[in-house]
Amino acid sequence: MFTRLILRVIEYLAYLPLSWVRGMGVVLGWLLYLVVGSRRKVVYINLRLCFPHWTQKQVRRCAVQTFVHFAQSWLDRGWLWHAPAEVTRQRIRLTGALNELQGSEPVVLFAPHFFALDAGWTGLTQQISRRLNTIYTDQANKDSDAWILRGRARFGAPGLFGRVDGVKPIVAGLKRGEPLYLLPDMNFGPHESLWVTFYGATAATVPSLSRFARLARAKVVPVVSRITSEGYEVKVMEAWTDFPTSDLLADTALMNQRLQSYIDDMPDQYYWVHKRFKDQPDGKHPPY
Template identity: 65%
Template sequence: MPKPINLTTVVLGLVEQLGRLPLPVLRCLGVLLGLGLYVGVGSRRRVVRTNMSLCFPHWTSWEIRLYSLRTFVGFAQAWLDRGWLWTASPELLRRRLKLVGACHELDGQEPTVLFAPHFFGLDAAWTALTLGVPRRFTTIYTDQQNKTSDAWILRGRRRFGSPNVLGRVDGVKPVLASLKRSEPLYLLPDMNFGPEESLFVPFYGVPAATVPSLSRFAKLGRAKVVPVIARMTAQGYSIELLPAWRDFPTADLRADTATMNLRLQGYIDAMPAQYYWVHKRFKDRPDGEAGPY
């Protein structure tokens, strides 16, 4: 009896094959895929529009529709880009991935937490860092329900630099141990991971359940915080390292977490269509407040 076809394996294999195309062609395919997702996935389209309505109340309905569409296109393009991010030669990757800005912040062995917001280029930034910076990096990974997809993502993220990819269920101790070994921690703390470990602090003026891990890890690991902002470009990605935050962390965990969200807003304002608005950022609410979705 023939073995059942694993549809996920077929799709991921197709993504890798498409990754061999010239980048302009692949990005055009991303436009078509993004348009299809925008039209076909109404539930997620409503999430994006709700997020934008809450965060940008001054936008017109036309602007919200336009940026929602651009968000779906960017999401699709970034997904297809993983076909070359995780298979192409190091030489090609160096041409398409440009590390810019305060790269000196990663010189030496000073404990460092990299604040990596959920822009669509987050995997491009990780690949550029693990390929181009001679330090071992650590990150925290959330297991995917689809085990085939899970294995594919982990293989891609472990491709260069022998990184330390920790599971979210592993807890705090291995993360702190990695910081003590001077392994920069690539941290993505700007999603809603549930109210249990979160603080409600403003995000664009709206209370948002936010994990205080950036301040906590920086304090416990005696580490500096360096933002890393990935921007999709026509040539690939520009990954900008910003100067370390000199006034962070403080003794006030809640104030630090609010500061993180406030500074994140500035990064988003520079390229709002490249942020991960497809996530239900405001799903969890303070007691007695109705959810927006």
């Protein structure tokens, strides 16, 4: 009941000016930073591992902004999924190599876990003519799970595949010309992952980007979404010309390397609240 109430409040935020919603996000973000000590610790550990050259002041500034952007992105889902369609279209700006999305060629969209990831998905499903698919991870809370699924299905009749659905329907969709919006940069456990470096630290990383691209003979197009004062910018980049190769490990390491360059451009918008290094090889103790 409490979750439903919170989600209903977020829906009502769709009718407020964006500046008000973002201001609420600042307050909520600071509150989360101060109160949720366990997750604050995770953010600090991640930042110190990935940016050892930063001063304590730089780490703290980025940590605070991480919580602020986390909160803002959650409150923004109210208007992303419940405001009139013209509001969503006005606030989400697609930029970059949009020509990469034309035609019917198989495309895997590499969409890293920036806080704007749902805005990227919403903007693409609303503003391009092709049907998109993505892979969905079930949420522990059933009310949140249903709410998120409805929101992500708002535009374009997309395909929302669960991890239990396997790869066959996903590859079939790619071969039909339906781009796959893929977020492979989280720790999904060691069983299907490879050990590759991420900012110099060992991280369990799923090789799904290379695997799907090879199975469907698809090109890989990065999509980096950013929170802006006007809403969101969803930047479509040029397709990678040297990806995939026959070396799954090298491909996955290259994915992380290029992801780092995207993060370096806006480190406070990346999903540092996640325990990216929780699994380690050879029984090594995780840093958390």
